[in-house]
Amino acid sequence: xxxxKLILLPALILILLFFSFTIRAEKTDSDLQKGLxxxxxxxxxxxxxxxxxxxxxxxxxxxxxxxxxxxxxxGKFKEWGLKPISGKVGYLQAxxxxxxxxxxxxxxxxxxxxxxxPEAEPSFKEVPLKPLTDFMPMLFSxxxxxxxxxxFAGWGICAPEIGYDDYARLDVRGKFILxxxxxxxxxxxxxxxxxxHRFRMKTAREKGALxxxxxxxxxxxxxxxxxxxxFTPAIISEKTADMILEERxxxxxxxxxxxxxYKQPISFPLQSKIKFKVESRNFPGGVGYNVVGYVEGSDPKxxxxxxxxxxxxxxxxxxxxxxxxxxNDNASGSAVVxxxxxxxxxxKKKPKRSVVFVLFGGEEMGLMGSTYFADHVPGxxxxxxxxxxxxxxxxGDGAGCSVSAEHEDLKKALEEADKHINILRRIGTxxxxxxxxxxxxxxxxKGAACVSFASNGPHLAYHLPGDSIYRINPxxxxxxxxxxxxxxxxxxxR
Numbered sequence: 001x002x003x004x005k006l007i008l009l010p011a012l013i014l015i016l017l018f019f020s021f022t023i024r025a026e027k028t029d030s031d032l033q034k035g036l037x038x039x040x041x042x043x044x045x046x047x048x049x050x051x052x053x054x055x056x057x058x059x060x061x062x063x064x065x066x067x068x069x070x071x072x073x074x075g076k077f078k079e080w081g082l083k084p085i086s087g088k089v090g091y092l093q094a095x096x097x098x099x100x101x102x103x104x105x106x107x108x109x110x111x112x113x114x115x116x117x118p119e120a121e122p123s124f125k126e127v128p129l130k131p132l133t134d135f136m137p138m139l140f141s142x143x144x145x146x147x148x149x150x151x152f153a154g155w156g157i158c159a160p161e162i163g164y165d166d167y168a169r170l171d172v173r174g175k176f177i178l179x180x181x182x183x184x185x186x187x188x189x190x191x192x193x194x195x196x197h198r199f200r201m202k203t204a205r206e207k208g209a210l211x212x213x214x215x216x217x218x219x220x221x222x223x224x225x226x227x228x229x230x231f232t233p234a235i236i237s238e239k240t241a242d243m244i245l246e247e248r249x250x251x252x253x254x255x256x257x258x259x260x261x262y263k264q265p266i267s268f269p270l271q272s273k274i275k276f277k278v279e280s281r282n283f284p285g286g287v288g289y290n291v292v293g294y295v296e297g298s299d300p301k302x303x304x305x306x307x308x309x310x311x312x313x314x315x316x317x318x319x320x321x322x323x324x325x326x327x328n329d330n331a332s333g334s335a336v337v338x339x340x341x342x343x344x345x346x347x348k349k350k351p352k353r354s355v356v357f358v359l360f361g362g363e364e365m366g367l368m369g370s371t372y373f374a375d376h377v378p379g380x381x382x383x384x385x386x387x388x389x390x391x392x393x394x395x396g397d398g399a400g401c402s403v404s405a406e407h408e409d410l411k412k413a414l415e416e417a418d419k420h421i422n423i424l425r426r427i428g429t430x431x432x433x434x435x436x437x438x439x440x441x442x443x444x445x446k447g448a449a450c451v452s453f454a455s456n457g458p459h460l461a462y463h464l465p466g467d468s469i470y471r472i473n474p475x476x477x478x479x480x481x482x483x484x485x486x487x488x489x490x491x492x493x494r
Contacts, residue, residue, distance in 0.1 A: 044332075050072065062287060078091065084293060092291060105135075110273040111243060112124060132465075150213075155181075179214065181195070198366070289369075303354050310356075312364070324464070329391070344485070358370075399453055399455045400453070
């Protein structure tokens, strides 16, 4: 008898937990339980799996693979009964999105060797490098084939107007620039524009450089920039940089620490050379799409205000026969948006304000899709009331979020909603936006209340082929979708 009781105890606990959760949800809103019940971990997982299929080619915005994935997602919005942004364009909001596909890249170091006789001609040792392991072309590189000298240029910043110039007394014409990503002082907003990839690349090209090579701990894929004729930028690993800097007797980490400590330019020419060959295709006429559907608000006046629930749909594409499928970054965030969209669609009683669901293109290219949407809000809406963002929400065993500093009520709503779910491990504060902000940034700048979600990771294989379906935890996505449904429903009804 005692043994039987032990067997029954776990089942009894599960039953009590189920009814406890159901009762708490019903206390909030009986109709809301239907929405919560519609959120299923395996559905979210299935959406991620679909987005990562090879036929969608890594969802590189502008590419036909991305467009195919966007049409699939639009079909789901239609299936669930979401309203399209207009009868003319349906669920796809188009905007210009030039893009580049890199077909092949090769890099070889020509390292200066120490001479036994000072007057002898310099000799070089060739060291072939491996893509992704030692280097990775920036995914907006032009085609080119050059062997050229290197110049180290600190942070690659030319800002004499604020008393800082890494290029002072350097001749970079016909050479490759080696530098770090960052600024002398992250707290100094005057440097912000100089830390944009586009600005840094444009500066290097205007000074006559053949390309700019960032030093990262490890190479990764990055499409965030503009194609520039004759310019071949890349990322190299710290290990690769150390081989180059050996002629100066310094390690790359020490050099970066000195730049951060002294906040003064440290720039110098190098004797070693690099041979860099890139074969790429530029598509200046590319078109990107935001996938947009909405649930119309029930209040005649407040329905003209909208709460945007969105995440970026794109990733880095397929290059050099490498597929960057972006399961965590950011098929996971898109799957959460889709789960919340379906949950709102099943509600019989719609909230007072309209709730708009957007899968943004071009985030990896610099918040292109979200910026376009914020600047071209569909005409049926007069006010961007709030924005909920989801970026990399598929790995780990918990989640966190950040909320606009001036919207304490939104933070309280999140805390109250999480009492039913218990997925949030932290709630931070958004006080401003910068170069590394996600898709909430353009909405924040327009005064919308913002919250941005991420799981606690670790976010492994960032911008690498290893960011695949095998890293995804379905339950995290479902729980984030549930806490979002509860919070967004309350916020749209206030």
